[in-house]
Amino acid sequence: xxxxxxxxxxxxxxxxxxxxxxxxxxxxxxxxxxxxxxxxxxxxxxxxxxxxxxxxxxxxxxxxxxxxxxxxxxxxxxxxxxxxxxxxxxxxxxxxxxxxxxxxxxxxxxxxxxxxxxxxxxxxxxxxxxxxxxxxxxxxxxxxxxxxxxx
Amino acid sequence: xxxxxxxxxxxxxxxxxxxxxxxxxxxxxxxxxxxxxxxxxxxxxxxxxxxxxxxxxxxxxxxxxxxxxxxxxxxxxxxxxxxxxxxxxxxxxxxxxxxxxxxxxxxxxxxxxxxxxxxxxxxxxxxxxxxxxxxxxxxxxxxxxxxxxxx
Numbered sequence: 001x002x003x004x005x006x007x008x009x010x011x012x013x014x015x016x017x018x019x020x021x022x023x024x025x026x027x028x029x030x031x032x033x034x035x036x037x038x039x040x041x042x043x044x045x046x047x048x049x050x051x052x053x054x055x056x057x058x059x060x061x062x063x064x065x066x067x068x069x070x071x072x073x074x075x076x077x078x079x080x081x082x083x084x085x086x087x088x089x090x091x092x093x094x095x096x097x098x099x100x101x102x103x104x105x106x107x108x109x110x111x112x113x114x115x116x117x118x119x120x121x122x123x124x125x126x127x128x129x130x131x132x133x134x135x136x137x138x139x140x141x142x143x144x145x146x147x148x149x150x151x
Numbered sequence: 152x153x154x155x156x157x158x159x160x161x162x163x164x165x166x167x168x169x170x171x172x173x174x175x176x177x178x179x180x181x182x183x184x185x186x187x188x189x190x191x192x193x194x195x196x197x198x199x200x201x202x203x204x205x206x207x208x209x210x211x212x213x214x215x216x217x218x219x220x221x222x223x224x225x226x227x228x229x230x231x232x233x234x235x236x237x238x239x240x241x242x243x244x245x246x247x248x249x250x251x252x253x254x255x256x257x258x259x260x261x262x263x264x265x266x267x268x269x270x271x272x273x274x275x276x277x278x279x280x281x282x283x284x285x286x287x288x289x290x291x292x293x294x295x296x297x298x299x300x301x302x
Contacts, residue, residue, distance in 0.1 A: 013227075020228055031230045043231030052201060053225065073222050074204065076164075077171055077239050079182045080194030085236065088228050109302065118302055123274060123295035135298045144274035146295025147286045151260065151269055 001060055001098060005107055007048070008055040008067070013040055015064050016057070019090050025125060026090075054111070055088075058104055066091040066104055072115050084112035086122040105138055152211055152249060156258055158199070159206040159218070164191055166215050167208070170241050176276065177241075205262070206239075209255055217242040217255055223266050235263035237273040256289055 008016060017040055021030035031037040047053045052073065058066040071085040086108060091100050112120050123146030124131045136142070159167060168191055172181035182188040198204045203224065209217035222236040237259060242251050263271050274297030275282045287293070 016227060026228070029229050037230055039231035040227055041231075043225045043227050043233075046225035046233075047227070050203060050225070052203070055227070069226065071222070071224050073236075073238075074194045074197035074201070075220065075239060076167060076191055076194050076198070076206070077177070078180050079188055080190035080192075082194075082197075085224075087224075088226060109300075113302055120300040120302065121274065122298050123272065124298060125295055127294075132296055135296075138300070140298035140300045142296040142298050143278075144276055144297025144299065145283055145286075145293040146297040147273050147275060147291035147293050148295065149260075149271040149289070149291045151264055151271065 001100065001103075003065060003100065003103055003107075004059045005056050006059075008044070008057045010041070010044060012057055012064075013044055016055075016067055019064065019067060019092060020088070022093060023090065025127065056108075058100070060095070064092060065095045065100060068104060068108060070108060070111060072112075072117065078118060081119065082115060082117045083119045083121055084108070084115065084117040086120060089122075101134055102138065152251065152254075154216060154251065154254055154258075155210045156207050157210075159195070159208045161192070161195060163208055163215075164195055167206075167218055170215065170218060170243060171239070173244060174241065176278065207259075209251070211246070215243060216246045216251060219255060219259060221259060221262060223263075223268065229269060232270065233266060233268045234270045234272055235259070235266065235268040237271060240273075252285055253289065 014036055017030060018032060020026045021032045047055050054070045056068050068089040069087050073083050073085060075081055124135055165187055168181055168183060171177045172183045198206050203222060205221045207219050219240040220238050224234050224236060226232055275286055
């Protein structure tokens with residue numbers, strides 16, 4: 001299956017929010033009301049304006065297949081290094097189980113390398129056992145605890 | 152103990168690298184050779200130029216006590232939200248066990264709130280049991296696995 005990747009545009013927002021909400025955890029925390037909650041537009045504009053943030057739309061024959069967000073972060077640690085943080089990975093229900101996740105990560109890894117990153121990191125909810133297995137299969141190691149604090 | 156917080160400057164770099172290296176994991180991955188490895192300078196300049204990255208120096212009576220890096224990241228998820236990612240937290244050996252970590256996090260939390268973040272996240276190496284307990288005591292929840300992939 002041929003996939004294309006491009007930065008998200010404003011016109012994608014409704015479809016992206018629907019994709020985020022079509023998920024056991026997402027449906028509790030996203031707002032799919034119409035017109036679109038303006039908080040999504042504000043967040044999109046902040047992402048779009050930041051050269052170190054890339055919200056990617058993944059398509060197959062112009063249909064939305066998936067999405068993911070990459071954040072490139074410079075650190076002093078590891079003798080001065082860039083890392084790529086990946087968040088908000090979603091694949092449309094109709095396209096699951098077809099190896100699309102592996103392709104999306106292959107693309108993300110190549111972008112991170114181009115950017116000079118020496119490490120990719122992500123956290124995955126312990127309530128998502130399939131996602132945990134997926135990342136392990138890709139070669140990620142769960143060396144860290146992923147802590148969250150709501151403000 | 153009175154602490155002051157300020158963004159790191161170029162002149163702090165040698166001391167910050169020494170602090171990063173004075174650690175069971177850090178000593179394996181940092182380069183304390185003189186003159187300073189230029190990779191640290193490049194990383195510092197990238198951090199300093201990015202309004203969403205803040206490398207904080209923590210001092211007591213003009214002595215370096217600790218450091219931490221905050222990254223502010225906009226996301227579509229959680230109805231469009233900002234998160235604060237914390238990395239590279241270190242406290243000078245001479246100042247440990249005095250509640251400085253709690254104060255540093257109190258400050259970081261207040262900054263994250265000012266920036267409009269609804270969540271703070273961090274990963275902590277499973278080889279650092281004291282750090283894991285510290286974050287739990289602060290109210291962080293280890294709801295996620297922290298995955299890393301070296302490139």
